[in-house]
Amino acid sequence: MKGLAAAGLAADGATGTATWVDVAYLVAAICFIVALKGLSSPRTARRGNLIGAAGAVLAVAVAFASEHPRNLAAIVAAIVVGAAVGVPAARRVPMTAMPQLVALFNGVGGGAAAVVALLELGGLDRGVPLVAALFTLVVGSVSFSGSALTFVKLQELMTGRPVTFPGGPYVFGGLAAVAVGLAAAVYAVGGAGGPAGALATATVAVSLLVGVLFVLPVGGADVPIAISLLNAFTGMTVAAGGYVLQNSLLLVAGTLVGAAGTLLTRLMAAAMGRSVTSILFGAFTARAAGPAGSAEQRPVRSVGPEDVAIQLGYARKVIVVPGYGLAVAQAQHTVRELADTLTARGVEVLYGIHPVAGRMPGHMNVLLAEAEVPYDKLKDMDGINGEFASADVALVVGANDVVNPAARTSPGAPIFGMPILNVDQAASVVFLKRSMRPGFAGIENELLYDRRTALLFGDAKESLSKVLAAVKNS
Amino acid sequence: MHSSVALLTILVLAAFTGYEVISKVSTTLHTPLMSGANAIHGVILVGAIIVTGHADTPLEVALGVVATVLATVNMVGGFVVTDRMLEMFGARRRPAPLERDGADRG
Numbered sequence: 001m002k003g004l005a006a007a008g009l010a011a012d013g014a015t016g017t018a019t020w021v022d023v024a025y026l027v028a029a030i031c032f033i034v035a036l037k038g039l040s041s042p043r044t045a046r047r048g049n050l051i052g053a054a055g056a057v058l059a060v061a062v063a064f065a066s067e068h069p070r071n072l073a074a075i076v077a078a079i080v081v082g083a084a085v086g087v088p089a090a091r092r093v094p095m096t097a098m099p100q101l102v103a104l105f106n107g108v109g110g111g112a113a114a115v116v117a118l119l120e121l122g123g124l125d126r127g128v129p130l131v132a133a134l135f136t137l138v139v140g141s142v143s144f145s146g147s148a149l150t151f152v153k154l155q156e157l158m159t160g161r162p163v164t165f166p167g168g169p170y171v172f173g174g175l176a177a178v179a180v181g182l183a184a185a186v187y188a189v190g191g192a193g194g195p196a197g198a199l200a201t202a203t204v205a206v207s208l209l210v211g212v213l214f215v216l217p218v219g220g221a222d223v224p225i226a227i228s229l230l231n232a233f234t235g236m237t238v239a240a241g242g243y244v245l246q247n248s249l250l251l252v253a254g255t256l257v258g259a260a261g262t263l264l265t266r267l268m269a270a271a272m273g274r275s276v277t278s279i280l281f282g283a284f285t286a287r288a289a290g291p292a293g294s295a296e297q298r299p300v301r302s303v304g305p306e307d308v309a310i311q312l313g314y315a316r317k318v319i320v321v322p323g324y325g326l327a328v329a330q331a332q333h334t335v336r337e338l339a340d341t342l343t344a345r346g347v348e349v350l351y352g353i354h355p356v357a358g359r360m361p362g363h364m365n366v367l368l369a370e371a372e373v374p375y376d377k378l379k380d381m382d383g384i385n386g387e388f389a390s391a392d393v394a395l396v397v398g399a400n401d402v403v404n405p406a407a408r409t410s411p412g413a414p415i416f417g418m419p420i421l422n423v424d425q426a427a428s429v430v431f432l433k434r435s436m437r438p439g440f441a442g443i444e445n446e447l448l449y450d451r452r453t454a455l456l457f458g459d460a461k462e463s464l465s466k467v468l469a470a471v472k473n474s
Numbered sequence: 475m476h477s478s479v480a481l482l483t484i485l486v487l488a489a490f491t492g493y494e495v496i497s498k499v500s501t502t503l504h505t506p507l508m509s510g511a512n513a514i515h516g517v518i519l520v521g522a523i524i525v526t527g528h529a530d531t532p533l534e535v536a537l538g539v540v541a542t543v544l545a546t547v548n549m550v551g552g553f554v555v556t557d558r559m560l561e562m563f564g565a566r567r568r569p570a571p572l573e574r575d576g577a578d579r580g
Contacts, residue, residue, distance in 0.1 A: 032514050033491055039510045039556075040499040046560040049510050053553040056517055063520040069527020071535050078526075078539045079519075082546025089547075090555035101555055102509045105516070109548035113518050115541035119525045119534055128478075195537055228508050235515045243481070245521055251481070252488045257515040259492030264511070268504050306500045454501075 017246075021066040024058060025249035031055025032253050036260055042310055043474075059249055100154035103227045106234055107147025113237040114140030114204065120244050121186065122194030130191055132240040134183040137200070138207045140237040143230045145211030150223050150230070153215070162219040162282075169281070172213045179206040214280075222279040222299075225268045229276070232261025300436070303454040305463060308395075308430050309470030311454075312338075315392035317348045319384060321421055322364045323357050325398015325433065331461035332371035335397060338468045339373070345471075350391075351377050352384035352421050354402035385422045394426035398433065398460045404445040413443055429453040432463050506559040513552025519545035 031051050038048015069075055086105070093101050117136035124130040152158050165171075182203040193200060218226045235257025242250025269276045312318055320339065326332060339349040351373065353364045368378060379387070388394060396403055403423045406413040423429050424447055431448060433455060438444060447453055456463050499507055522545045526538025 028517075029488075032517075033495060035510060035514065036492065036507075037495040039507045040496050040503060042500075042503065045503060045506060046557065049506075049513075049553060049556045049560060052510060052514055053557075056514070056519075056549055056553065059517050059520050060523070063523045067524055067527050069523055071526055071529060071538070074535060074539050075523055075526050075542055078542035079546045082543040083550045085543075086547040086549075086551025087554055090551045090558060093555075098509070098555065098559060099505065101551075102505070102512055105509075105548045105552045105555070106512045108544040109512065109515050109518060109552075112522055112541045112545035112548060115537050115544070116518065116521045116525050119529065119537055119541070194534075196533060224505070224508075228504075231508055231512050231515070235511065238515045238518045238521070239485070241518060241521045245524055247520060247524070248484065250517065250521055252484060253514055253517045255485050255488035256492035257511045259489040260496045260511050261508070263493050263496060264499070264504065264508055267499065267501075268508075301501075303501045307502050310500065310502050 017066065021062060022248065024062040025247075028055040028059040028062070028249055029252040029256075031058070032256055036256060059253075097155070099224050099227060100151045103147045103150040103154065103230075106227065106231045107144045107151070110140040110143030110147065110230070110234040110237060112140075113234065113241050114144060116241050117237075117244065118195040118200060118204070121191040121197070121200055124191045124244070126187060126190050129244045130187055132243045133191070134187060134203070136237040136240045136244070137186075137203055138179050138183050138210075139233050139240075141204050141207035142211035142214060143234045143237065145208040146215045146230050147211075147227065149212050149215040150218075150227050153218075153223050163216040168213075168217060172210070175206055175210050175213060179203060179210050182206060217282075218280060225265055225276065225279050228261060228265040228268055229280075232258050232265060235259075235261050298449055300448055301451075301454045303430075303456055305456060305466035306470045307454065308456050308463075308467045309474055311393050311428060311430065312342055312347065312395070312467070313345065313471055313474050315342075315347055317350070317387070317391045318342060318393045318395055319387060319391045319423075319426065320349065320351045321357075321394060321396045321399050321403060321423055322351065322353070322368065323397060323399020323402060324363075325460045327363060327367055328398065329460035329462075331397065331459075331464050332367040332373075334461050334464040334468065336368070336371040336373050338464055338471065339377070341468060341471055349377065350379055350384060350387060352379055352381070352387075352394075352423075354381055354399070354421050356418075357399055357402050381419060381421060388422040388425040391426040392428065394423035394429045396423060396429060396431045397464070400431075400433070400438065400445055401443075403447060404443070405447055406443060406445070415443070423447070424450070427452070431455045432460050433457060434459060506556055509552060509556040509559060513549060513556055516545055516549025516552050519549050521545075 032055050035048045035052025035055065038044040038051065089101065113136050117133040117140065120133050124133060182199060186197070186199045186203060189199065215226055235254050237254070239251050239254025239258055242248065242254055265276060269279055320335060322335070326335065342349050351368060357364045365378060401415055403421050404415060405420070405424055407415045407418045407420045410416055429447065429450070429452055431453060435457065436448070448455065496507060519542065522538065522541040526535065526542055529535040529538045
């Protein structure tokens with residue numbers, strides 16, 4: 001099969017596609033850009049995704065119309081099968097299994113790119129297109145097996161803890177070098193032997209192993225970040241495939257995803273307070289036999305004011321739990337403004353005042369009365385504790401010990417036995433804190449590390465002002 | 475402009491664009507965005523169609539079919555699952571804002 005790259009290039013370097021094809025692919029690319037932009041904001045996210053889907057459908061239609069592919073029946077049948085597998089999987093899988101489903105889809109995408117590259121090998125001579133094809137072959141295989149392993153980890157078919165073994169980094173590095181070496185060998189023979197060639201097959205096999213080793217040392221909570229990185233990798237392989245096939249849409253779409261995916265990976269890591277390298281390779285340098293990280297390493301969900309604004313805006317019931325931090329920041333007026341704005345949008349806002357919130361009983365009541373919070377919204381502990389279970393968001397402003405579950409569960413804790421506010425019964429919890437330093441009692445609060453808990457770091461008044469501005473903007 | 479430089483130009487512009495358009499995403503949307511981007515790279519289906527369309531030997535056709543199935547799963551499944559993740563942003567509308575005057579503050 002003659003390489004399409006060779007066939008497509010005319011003497012002056014122009015590609016052989018008709019103008020309408022290029023324009024149509026450009027429209028599809030624009031759809032993808034609009035899709036990514038739309039996906040960055042809640043109001044436009046769903047619409048953005050639909051626009052992306054429209055672009056994809058357009059691209060496929062143009063491919064059929066402009067390429068006049070042979071083996072048409074096989075292609076159509078394959079598409080039908082793919083849809084028959086993909087759609088039910090996407091609709092029936094429970095929401096909690098979403099990340100691993102994305103991992104699966106990413107993996108097969110990488111696999112598809114690798115196979116496409118494999119099919120092109122025979123027709124290419126030494127040159128940049130062959131390098132691109134080999135890049136796709138290696139990285140696509142890594143993405144395929146790596147994604148499969150992330151699925152296994154998230155689906156809890158194997159341990160979620162990082163898996164390391166002595167010499168792990170060297171085995172990984174060595175195998176990666178072998179993969180690159182084999183690819184170089186394929187290059188040296190100019191892609192001869194095509195898809196079935198021994199060298200090409202060996203390259204794929206070793207790359208699959210590298211993908212597995214890449215993901216093995218990543219621990220459970222960090223796995224989504226590995227998925228995001230593999231997602232970016234697959235994007236890059238699609239771009240490289242586009243280069244090989246001289247297809248501008250694949251090049252653009254792949255690059256868009258590769259770039260966006262890379263930034264998203266860094267953003268996801270930052271939200272966890274970790275760096276990407278520590279997530280991917282941290283297990284190798286971790287102190288031996290340490291339990292899942294010391295306090296400063298334990299990941300917390302750190303969010304921005306916009307995220308909090310979104311949660312509050314979409315809630316039906318919000319309970320504000322004020323504490324000493326509110327007093328220190330003198331944020332009582334800001335919190336009342338925020339509550340008023342939410343109430344005007346139909347959100348029910350209540351305040352839960354713990355008897356020892358602040359530094360003295362009644363401290364919070366005085367502060368909030370000064371801010372002219374309506375008295376009937378201020379509930380004491382008995383009045384509010386039953387409300388948390390039906391609350392969408394518990395907004396904890398500068399309070400810590402009064403919501404610390406250790407009071408119920410840890411007999412050794414200084415606060416054990418103290419009745420607390422049941423914020424952990426709320427659907428989600430947002431803590432406004434200046435730092436991870438413990439509260440007055442000086443002990444850890446497990447609730448901070450809970451999956452449903454988000455932390456907005458900063459001075460209470462500043463944070464609340466930003467949240468208020470974001471709520472007003474949305 | 476020579477075609478390989480034109481290609482490089484497009485690549486660089488696409489990379490900057492991809493990076494910039496998602497720079498303001500909030501944490502709540504990280505997973506749907508990852509899913510949406512994943513669906514977009516399913517457009518490798520175009521590549522699969524092209525290579526399968528030019529396949530000669532049975533092996534090549536078989537491989538091409540495999541690539542096509544996989545790419546379709548990525549693309550179709552990807553957009554559907556992203557839409558599903560975003561359902562919760564559309565359906566749960568906040569109650570209509572109450573009027574300013576006479577708003578029930580109690």
